[in-house]
Amino acid sequence: xxxxxxxxxxxxxxxxxxxxxxxxxxxxxxxxxxxxxxxxxxxxxxxxxxxxxxxxxxxxxxxxxxxxxxxxxxxxxxxxxxxxxxxxxxxxxxxxxxxxxxxxxxxxxxxxxxxxxxxxxxxxxxxxxxxxxxxxxxxxxxxxxxxxxxxxxxxxxxxxxxxxxxxxxxxxxxxxxxxxxxxxxxxxxxxxxxxxxxxxxxxxxxxxxxxxxxxxxxxxxxxxxxxxxxxxxxxxxxxxxxxxxxxxxxxxxxxxxxxxxxxxxxxxxxxxxxxxxxxxxxxxxxxxxxxxxxxxxxxxxxxxxxxxxxxxxxxxxxxxxxxxxxxxxxxxxxxxxxxxxx
Amino acid sequence: xxxxxxxxxxxxxxxxxxxxxxxxxxxxxxxxxxxxxxxxxxxxxxxxxxxxxxxxxxxxxxxxxxxxxxxxxxxxxxxxxxxxxxxxxxxxxxxxxxxxxxxxxxxxxxxxxxxxxxxxxxxxxxxxxxxxxxxxxxxxxxxxxxxxxxxxxxxxxxxxxxxxxxxxxxxxxxxxxxxxxxxxxxxxxxxxxxxxxxxxxxxxxxxxxxxxxxxxxxxxxxxxxxxxxxxxxxxxxxxxxxxxxxxxxxxxxxxxxxxxxxxxxxxxxxxxxxxxxxxxxxxxxxxxxxxxxxxxxxxxxxxxxxxxxxxxxxxxxxxxxxxxxxxxxxxxx
Numbered sequence: 001x002x003x004x005x006x007x008x009x010x011x012x013x014x015x016x017x018x019x020x021x022x023x024x025x026x027x028x029x030x031x032x033x034x035x036x037x038x039x040x041x042x043x044x045x046x047x048x049x050x051x052x053x054x055x056x057x058x059x060x061x062x063x064x065x066x067x068x069x070x071x072x073x074x075x076x077x078x079x080x081x082x083x084x085x086x087x088x089x090x091x092x093x094x095x096x097x098x099x100x101x102x103x104x105x106x107x108x109x110x111x112x113x114x115x116x117x118x119x120x121x122x123x124x125x126x127x128x129x130x131x132x133x134x135x136x137x138x139x140x141x142x143x144x145x146x147x148x149x150x151x152x153x154x155x156x157x158x159x160x161x162x163x164x165x166x167x168x169x170x171x172x173x174x175x176x177x178x179x180x181x182x183x184x185x186x187x188x189x190x191x192x193x194x195x196x197x198x199x200x201x202x203x204x205x206x207x208x209x210x211x212x213x214x215x216x217x218x219x220x221x222x223x224x225x226x227x228x229x230x231x232x233x234x235x236x237x238x239x240x241x242x243x244x245x246x247x248x249x250x251x252x253x254x255x256x257x258x259x260x261x262x263x264x265x266x267x268x269x270x271x272x273x274x275x276x277x278x279x280x281x282x283x284x285x286x287x288x289x290x291x292x293x294x295x296x297x298x299x300x301x302x303x304x305x306x307x308x309x310x311x312x313x314x315x316x317x318x319x320x321x322x323x324x325x326x327x328x329x330x331x332x333x334x335x336x337x338x339x340x341x342x
Numbered sequence: 343x344x345x346x347x348x349x350x351x352x353x354x355x356x357x358x359x360x361x362x363x364x365x366x367x368x369x370x371x372x373x374x375x376x377x378x379x380x381x382x383x384x385x386x387x388x389x390x391x392x393x394x395x396x397x398x399x400x401x402x403x404x405x406x407x408x409x410x411x412x413x414x415x416x417x418x419x420x421x422x423x424x425x426x427x428x429x430x431x432x433x434x435x436x437x438x439x440x441x442x443x444x445x446x447x448x449x450x451x452x453x454x455x456x457x458x459x460x461x462x463x464x465x466x467x468x469x470x471x472x473x474x475x476x477x478x479x480x481x482x483x484x485x486x487x488x489x490x491x492x493x494x495x496x497x498x499x500x501x502x503x504x505x506x507x508x509x510x511x512x513x514x515x516x517x518x519x520x521x522x523x524x525x526x527x528x529x530x531x532x533x534x535x536x537x538x539x540x541x542x543x544x545x546x547x548x549x550x551x552x553x554x555x556x557x558x559x560x561x562x563x564x565x566x567x568x569x570x571x572x573x574x575x576x577x578x579x580x581x582x583x584x585x586x587x588x589x590x591x592x593x594x595x596x597x598x599x600x601x602x603x604x605x606x607x608x609x610x611x612x613x614x615x616x617x618x619x620x621x622x623x624x625x626x627x628x629x630x631x632x633x634x635x636x637x638x639x640x641x642x643x644x645x646x647x648x649x650x651x652x653x654x655x656x657x658x659x660x661x662x663x664x665x666x667x668x669x670x671x672x673x674x675x
Contacts, residue, residue: 084512107513130513210518211456213528213647244521244647247528248400249370251392263514265454276399276531279392 041168044158045126045150051169052120059114061106061124061133062151063088064299065166070095071179071301071333072172080117082106089294090302090334106133111140119146121169126150153299154241156187156224163301179333183304186325187228190311193318194230203256203314205231206282209242210264212271213250217243221298229311231257251279257314258282259289262296289313294340295326305329351613354624358409361631365405368642371396399531407530407538408637408650409630411598412605414542414591416629418584419602420609420621421549424560425580426486432602433588436493436581440500441470442592447504447519451511456529459522460537460593467589470496475581484574489581525596525651527637538590545587546626552579553618560616598633598651600658605629607665 038050059080060066066085069078075095080103085091101117104110106125114122122141124133127150141148149169151162160180167176205226207216216222217238226233234253235243258280260268268288277283295306305326312322326338366382367375373393380387381397418433426435434440445466449459477492478484508516549556555576558566563573591598606625610616613624633650636657640650 105513108509130517210514211521211529214521238645244528245645246370246641246647248396248641249645251396251400252371254392263454263512265450265456265459265518270456274531276395276403278399279395 039168041149041165043126043149043165044152044162047150049147049149051147051149055120055170057117057119057121059103059117059119059122060085061103061109061122062299063091064153064297064301065123065151065162066095067091067300068163068166069170072166072170072175074170074172077170079119080114088297088300089340090300093339094334094336105131107131109133109137111137115140115144115146122146122148123166123169124148124150125152127152127154154220156221156303159221159299159301159303160184179301182329182332183301186304186329187307189320190307191228193320194228194311194315197230197315202230202232204234204253204281205257205259205314206233206235206250206253206255207259207261208264209261211244212260212264212266212277213247214242214244215250217241221303225298225303225307225310228307229314231314247276251277254279254281256281256285257287257289259291259310259313262291262293264290287313292341294338301333302329351620351624354609354612355627357631358627358634361634362405362409365408365634365638366397366401368638369396369401370642370645373397403532403535404527404530404637404641405634406535407527407595408633410535410538410542411527411591411595412601412629412631412633413546413626414538414587414629415598415601415633416605416625417546417549417622418587420606420618420625421552421556421580422584422602423606424556424616424618424621425577426490427560427562428486428490429607430603431490433584434497434597434599434602435490436585437470437474437496437500438467438585438588439592439597440497440504442467442589443523443597444470444500444504444507445593446522446596447507447511450518450522451507451515454515463593464589466500467592468585470500471581471585471589475578482574484577521649522596523651524649525598525654526640526647526649527595528641528647530595534594538594541586541590545583545590548579548583550622552576552583553622556580556618556622560618596649596651598654600654600662601629601633604654604658604662604665605632607662611665 037053039053040048040050043049056077057079058069058077060069060078061082063082063085066078066081067088067090069075070091078100080101082105083102084105086097101113103113103117107130125131138148149165153159153162160183163176163180167173207222207226209215215235216226216233217240218233218236219239220241223233223236223241234255235245258271260266268290271277271288272283272286282288291306292309295302295309297303298306308320308322308325312318312320323338323342326340330336330338363379363382367378373396377387377389377393378397381389381394415433422431422433422435423429442463445462445464446459449455449462474489474492474496475484477495478488480488508519555571558569558571559573559576566573605628606621609621609624609628613620615621636653637650639653640648
């Protein structure tokens, strides 16, 4: 009897200790860094994030941001990077990956590998898309008090905001502003030239994604680019970024130009030789183009070059020198001549 | 009883014809049905060339593909249910769909080629079946239970391999694979009809010729042997024919579920007979009509291209439940 009482007391004490311990662990947070050593930024999800003022250990899960960090000359601060960074056409050519560890991707991050790198900051995609970082991973970063910045690039404006945000994070606000200004300048040149094209001369264009019947709807960066370039997107009535439509609807729209996503599993020739597409003007006129890999990323600063390329595919007679613009841009920001397709 | 069955059988046998014609009149591009009929009858008219192209190049191969898919999945489902003596079996039980899905994922995700996806899906579907059959075969025999279990194991292995591919590829590619898995006739053309015609035609003819032997097999192995049927050879032929048909369809349009369950059961219950001499040909007719109608909804019910696999599942699962609740398994018992 006495033994049972002792065991009960021990059990109660253990439970009490475990409860108190769990409570303290749940409310514990590391001591705050001194104010002068941190800055506060607002990410694309609207979160205020306190990050170290001086960064030398950053994990970047967005290849476009990794590219931007390279352009800022801060590549040495990157200790972990998305596995897709090595497929980025610019980074794969220019960046040194020997001291940078692959840590999965934004949507499937290797959380333990990231934490093991002891980063001061993680930059990744927000939102609830297939490429977004899952909440469970973000929670894990919070649990170990690693700050993270969420970026989303649903439009060109989002992209400009992201570039400025990264300028602030890496203390290159001026360079970030230069990039945005140059991008806007190039895109505005296109918009201005497009604005002079009479309504009746505007072409109808479609952007085709992973399958030929999956097209850009009335939202997203590709939609912005098409509108800027003076094209009419017949699928703009759909509010989605991507929409799968019946092929005969595409035939009824009869687009003059078809632009194919660079990573699509089919080529322009596949459509040109497909008898089901023969009644479409773009097929008859052979105006079907696949976006060159080097300018394919609509969330990269290179998107302004895609804008010019697209405009000239829509209106080949327009007076713009794509090669010169692309070469100037590459020399200024990557320090190398443009080597891609024209 | 006979008087009631005969007109119904004739009606079911003729069903695909009106459905085929109506399906050709349905689509996003507005073409008057009278014009479509005129075109089909070869009556000269002054319709625009684009309308002719829509009917003969877009709609017709797609509708024929849907009909072929319905025939293949229904007939293979009916044959396998009879051969396995199990009403819940369809052509996917042997690992065909999992193998084909893995093949398509390799083609789309790694090789980035639709043509490669189609060929790999077909080959992997056949490979999955071969592995299932080899795994189930012991001492020169292939017991039904072993086949079903081997099918589950091989399906699990290919599903894991599919998940591995999906895990490692770009999220956009993952989306492409997932979309493929839902099944769709959206890109079906005459090339696809040509690709499927031989395996589906061969499989159907073979199963049609074996229909009375399958009746013997459905009574049990011992009874079938007593009737002089080579049970193992017959079962092997049915499996090969069913797999050939299902692999060809799955490799072309993705995974379309429930057709192989719904259609044969509907036919058996409507005609109140498990006789394969009736069930096999009428499953082909009803399956063709069912999938043509499902695809009509997929392409014309909204402004979107809906995956037909979703529609067959949404319509098939409740209908199957209704059939079970209403008539039970009396036809099988």
